[in-house]
Amino acid sequence: MKIQESAENYLETILILQQRNGQVRSIDIVNEMNFKKSSISVAMKHFRENGYICMDEDGYITLTESGLAIAEHIYERHRTLTKYFMALGVSEKNAKKDACKIEHDISEESFNKIREHLSKLQQ
Structure with a gap:
């Protein structure tokens, strides 16, 4: 499945942060990519809706199987x-x-x- 370059960058960043820190929250992505919180929030909502990530009740982000496959491929x-x-x-x-x-x-x-x-x- 082909997705936009920006989506690939987000997923790759989540993977890198998970490897570096173990856990990832939206604020970690904001800090890593130097984007606005609102941009990250919109992207994470889109990724949840499309099955690329899961987010627990504490706000921790995990790549799904399909999100991980894309992130690993790009990385x-x-x-x-x-x-x-x-x-x-x-x-x-x-x-x-x-x-x-x-x-x-x-x-x-x-x-x-x-x-x-x-x-x-x-x-």
Whole structure:
């Protein structure tokens, strides 16, 4: 299922925050992404309605199976592209920034070839 880039970024951020902090609330997403609380609230409502997240009575957010699949897919692309650019000599800062831009648009074929090439470089 293809969703908008902004939705992919939100889900990826939730995954990263869960890995870093264990638990995630909307305010954590606000602080991480530097967005307004109202924007995050609208997005989280949309994600709940579409089955990408669950939110408990204390406001803690958990990715559902479908939300997790999207988040993991995008985050793998981000990590792989960052490593690849750094292997080419790009600074870490620029590699992360560029990976974030490309991770949403690159074809599966091109991404798989980059992953294969990176694997050969790391041997």
